[in-house]
Amino acid sequence: EDQVTQSPEALRLQEGESSSLNCSYTVSGLRGLFWYRQDPGKGPEFLFTLYSAGEEKEKERLKATLTKKESFLHITAPKPEDSATYLCAVSVRGGSEKLVFGKGTKLTVNP
Amino acid sequence: ETGVTQTPRHLVMGMTNKKSLKCEQHLGHNAMYWYKQSAKKPLELMFVYNFKEQTENNSVPSRFSPECPNSSHLFLHLHTLQPEDSALYLCASSQEGRDTQYFGPGTRLTVL
Numbered sequence: 001e002d003q004v005t006q007s008p009e010a011l012r013l014q015e016g017e018s019s020s021l022n023c024s025y026t027v028s029g030l031r032g033l034f035w036y037r038q039d040p041g042k043g044p045e046f047l048f049t050l051y052s053a054g055e056e057k058e059k060e061r062l063k064a065t066l067t068k069k070e071s072f073l074h075i076t077a078p079k080p081e082d083s084a085t086y087l088c089a090v091s092v093r094g095g096s097e098k099l100v101f102g103k104g105t106k107l108t109v110n111p
Numbered sequence: 112e113t114g115v116t117q118t119p120r121h122l123v124m125g126m127t128n129k130k131s132l133k134c135e136q137h138l139g140h141n142a143m144y145w146y147k148q149s150a151k152k153p154l155e156l157m158f159v160y161n162f163k164e165q166t167e168n169n170s171v172p173s174r175f176s177p178e179c180p181n182s183s184h185l186f187l188h189l190h191t192l193q194p195e196d197s198a199l200y201l202c203a204s205s206q207e208g209r210d211t212q213y214f215g216p217g218t219r220l221t222v223l
Binding site: 004032034036041042043044045046049087089098099100101102103104 | 115117151152153154156159167169199201203211212213214215216217219
């Protein structure tokens, strides 16, 4: 069964304190891995898509990386406005249009 | 993502009511999706429409009835819901199946 596990469930950082969020996956064949940001009461906002091991993408203070078993979302010098829940999802090669989501990591950045 | 809009944003309904959720995408996409998001659970895919044809029904109870009249509009018709159906209902669209999905703001549904 295709599965996505995110860790930690929650993370508290001080402003400027860099850290990483983890997304490990078990799928029959990865087609793509997606990172989203979700603010309370709102829909997920698309951040990155990664397709192959070794691929990296950056956007402002965020950098996503991918290996054959997991993905990391690195947050460099975070600010309070980076506080949100970060969701990871995978699509499976040869499978349906279904995205398999993890439960998310709730990030809080204190000023 | 203003490319996908949902109405209403909040809905409170009794167990005997009938209501509908509406989703519209302005991105020129061909595929649309309904998801359910409950507290402490991952997003659950409910339905997928590709070129207006339903391609996936993820074992959703019949009290939820989707409708996709064209590739820009998607509805979720609700009737005789249960309190456990209270959740955030999210609509998403993508250029084609299996591509990056873009989400709307969601409808917060409360069933009394």
